[in-house]
Amino acid sequence: MGSLSxxxxxQNTGAFRAAVGPIVIIGVFGMTLGITYPLLSRMxxxxxxxxxxxxxxxxxxxxxxxxxxxxxxxxxxRLGAWRLMVAAAVGSSTILGLFAVTDSLALWFILRAVLxxxxxxxxxxxxxWISENADVTHRGRLLTAYTSVLALGFCVGPAILSASDNxxxxxxxxxxxxxxxxxxxxxxxKARVPxxxxxxxxxxxxxxxxxxxxxxxxxxxxxxxxxTLQFLPLYADSAGLPAGQGELALTVLLVGQMTxxxxxxxxxxxxxxxxxxxxxxxxxxxGALLLPAAMGWxxxxxxxxxxxxxxxxxxxxxxxxxxxxxxxxxxxxxxxTAFAIVWGIGGIIGPPYAGAAMDVxxxxxxxxxxxxxxxxxxxxxxAAFLRxxxxx
Numbered sequence: 099m100g101s102l103s104x105x106x107x108x109q110n111t112g113a114f115r116a117a118v119g120p121i122v123i124i125g126v127f128g129m130t131l132g133i134t135y136p137l138l139s140r141m142x143x144x145x146x147x148x149x150x151x152x153x154x155x156x157x158x159x160x161x162x163x164x165x166x167x168x169x170x171x172x173x174x175x176r177l178g179a180w181r182l183m184v185a186a187a188v189g190s191s192t193i194l195g196l197f198a199v200t201d202s203l204a205l206w207f208i209l210r211a212v213l214x215x216x217x218x219x220x221x222x223x224x225x226x227w228i229s230e231n232a233d234v235t236h237r238g239r240l241l242t243a244y245t246s247v248l249a250l251g252f253c254v255g256p257a258i259l260s261a262s263d264n265x266x267x268x269x270x271x272x273x274x275x276x277x278x279x280x281x282x283x284x285x286x287x288k289a290r291v292p293x294x295x296x297x298x299x300x301x302x303x304x305x306x307x308x309x310x311x312x313x314x315x316x317x318x319x320x321x322x323x324x325x326t327l328q329f330l331p332l333y334a335d336s337a338g339l340p341a342g343q344g345e346l347a348l349t350v351l352l353v354g355q356m357t358x359x360x361x362x363x364x365x366x367x368x369x370x371x372x373x374x375x376x377x378x379x380x381x382x383x384x385g386a387l388l389l390p391a392a393m394g395w396x397x398x399x400x401x402x403x404x405x406x407x408x409x410x411x412x413x414x415x416x417x418x419x420x421x422x423x424x425x426x427x428x429x430x431x432x433x434x435t436a437f438a439i440v441w442g443i444g445g446i447i448g449p450p451y452a453g454a455a456m457d458v459x460x461x462x463x464x465x466x467x468x469x470x471x472x473x474x475x476x477x478x479x480x481a482a483f484l485r486x487x488x489x490x
Contacts, residue, residue, distance in 0.1 A: 116231040117240045119287030120224035123183070123280040125247040127220050130190065130276040131159070132255020134213070137269050138197065138206075140259075144266075145201060157446065158207050162214025163221075164442035167435050170222050174431060179223050180291045184284055186216040186223075190277035198270055218442070220280070222434045223294070229422030229430055230292040235367060237422055238374070241415035242363030249355045249411075294431045309433060311482040312417045313440050315379060318475040319414045320444025322382060322468055325452040326351060326407070329464050336461035337393035350400050351407030358408025359415060371420040372483065375413055379476045382410035386469035390462050410472075414441075 135156060142152045173182055193213045197206065225244070232240045262268040284291075330351065331344030339347070366374035385406030392402045421433045455463030 116290055117228050117244065119283040119290060120227045121244050121247050122283045123187075123220060124224050124244060125251045126276045126279045127190075127217060128248040128251020129255045129258070130194070130251075130273055131217060132252040133258055133269055133273045133276070134159075134194070134255070136256050136259055137266065137273065138210070141197070141266055142206070147203070151203070155203075155207055155210055158210035159214035159217070160442045160445040162211035163218035164439055164446065165211070166215035167218050167222065167438040167442065170219055170435050170438075171428065171431050173219075174223070174294050179227070179294045180284065180288055182219055183223050183291070184281065186219040187277045187280040187284065190216040190220075191274050194270065194274045194277070198267075214442075216277075218438050222431070222438050225418055225434050225437075226294050226431050227291060229418060229434075230294065230426060231290060232422060238363035238366030238371060238416065238419045239360060240363070241418045241422070242359040242366075242412060245411075245415040246356050246359045249352060249359075253352055253356070292427075294427065309436050311478055312420060313436060314478045315375060315413055315417050315475045316437050316440045317444050318379070318382065318468075318471040319411060319417075320441040321448035321451065321471055322386075322410055324445045324448035325464065325468060328449045329452055329456075333389075333461055333464050334393065337390070339393065347399070347403055350403050354404030354406070354408030355411045356408075358405065359412045362409060362412035363415060363419070366416050366419060371416050371423060372479070375416045375420065376476070376479050376483070378409050378413035378416060379472060379479060381406065382413065383469055383472035383476055385410060386465040386472055389465040 139152050139156060142155060147155070170182075177185070190213060193209050193216065196209055200206070225241075228240055228244055229237065258272055259269045262272075326348065330348045334344030334347045335341075362374055362378065365377075385402070388402065389406075392399050395402065417437065418434070421437070422430060452464050452467045455467035457463070459466060
């Protein structure tokens, strides 16, 4: 009995040990981007840039992600995943250092785009790294742990800027050092980095069928992420919440993302990724529809926003889990690349989409526009479920 009970613990330890490297990497990159967005915006403002220029410059990071993501599989075949991740870490640190030594606005636009290129390489390759090494009993928990640490990094980044009393020099120094921290797990875990491009022929037909459903969910979640980050505080203000409560609502939503993803991963490992994904999409729809009424719920607004943010965002690691359960090697790398492209597109089109809805329908256009995408994702996922049931 003793040896039998020890085996699951050993398997658990091994599974989580294999994920430490990519989780640390994505945590420091989340922290890097979390510092970068507010810090560079502040630096541009102090240099006299207009709000439009600051917004356009910020958009260069997701644009760089979208434009570069499709190149990642070819770069993996040429350089190997490990070398590409090392190059992305060193490149990110170098780019951030250049912001300190140049005031050229044109160069800043180029640097922000290249920073996005380095970041997307880390996202795609670290997600593929976890999925390749995870087994079916742990994949959901490992991927939700991964995205929880990413969310934590995004929260810690602005906190560092605040703790430094908005010192540009200190915050930029931290931002430069952060990507270099990723070199430690890359060195110590080098043997665990999978050969992501060496699985031979890619089953294009099967890959397309799987992605056609999952990409709709990725788009809905990415738009939700971008829109809530930009508009939730403004929406709360328009709904009559006291000053500062809008920012608190966003903080509560992000805390929900950090704390609720792992329990959803645990649930996915037991019920199946598709069932858990459908739950996340349904909660995302319900939360968006309830948000206007919830603004008048008093203290009950906060748990509602936390649950909405945590469960809705958990759909993304569950999509990664579903993909990793069915693909490996080059196919898995291509699938994660497609997700990264759609995520970047969602980040680019989400705020204008919600903003246009607010222009047409008033402030409530923000949650209504999100609900429309969530409903589409629910219908698409349920239709896929029905097709699978008919085939069986």
